[in-house]
Amino acid sequence: MDLNRWHRWLYVAWFNFVVTYRNTTLGPFWLLAGPALFVVVLGGLYSHVNTVDPNVFIPYLAVGVILWTLIGGFVTKSTTVYQRNRAQILQGSMTLIEITVVDVISILLQFLHQLLIVVVVFLVYSHQLSIYAFVSLIGIGILVANGIWLSIVFGIIGARYRDLHQVISAIMRVAFLATPIIWMATSGRGQALGIYLLFNPFYHFLEIVRAPLLGMPISITTWIFVLSVTIGGFVLANQMHRRYARLVPLWV
Secondary structure (H helix, E strand, C coil): CCHHHHHHHHHHHHHHHHHCCCCCCCHHHHHHHHHHHHHHHHHHHHHHHCCCCHHHHHHHHHHHHHHHHHHHHHHHHHCCHHHHCHHHHHHCCCCHHHHHHHHHHHHHHHHHHHHHHHHHHHHHCCCCCCHHHHHHHHHHHHHHHHHHHHHHHHHHHHHHCCCHHHHHHHHHHHHHHHCCCCCCHHHCCCHHHHHHHHCCHHHHHHHHHHHHHCCCCCCHHHHHHHHHHHHHHHHHHHHHHHHHHHHHHHHC
16 A cells, blocks of 8 residues: 555544534543543442452543444444445545555544543553563554454445344444443353453453553453454455455445
8 A cells, every 4th residue: 555545544534523513512522521420420339349449440441431432343343334435426526545554544533532531541540660561562463454354254244134223223222231341251150251351352352542541461262252353354344355345336
């Protein structure tokens, strides 16, 4: 990819990010309102319910909630990515891959904007970061990579079957409660919890970013799972793009 193409993609993604809030008073800062209220208002309550020290739980909650906005954004928005860009597809001004990359960058910009909440929480609770925290950058890179193949796969399926968006949205609402975000994985005991977490994909993708930031180790099982899903996802995306990309303009 040449630099001019990347510059164009970044410009379009930034424009889409800014124009969404052009008629609001606070602009993009509205992105901070929901997660900030969730962490501030419910952080103390859930720390009491989980019987965990607020100094430990609230940073854990803040990182989890903000990461979920990134993961949830990739999953749910991928189902409508080509429908939302119908004009560009029919005009031929952008390829499906370009539309996918721009959409992923737009979601990433929102996530980077919301990271301010995590910074504030870490400062308030005097959470110290170590060099190990830089591993989280690798985790974010892996999340973005998965966002790309998800957008291709779910984008194609969603263009053909419009109900996919409703199904995925319902699944993600349940997944939020079923994933260690408002509760801590260490708060349960027994082998059943370990087996459950082993087969919860969202837990593994959260851990590759959250664990380094909180100074906790990442299990080798998590790395194997995440890398396997990433590689397998790109293989699937490549096959689906080669077979169905030409049909997407007919479906949207």
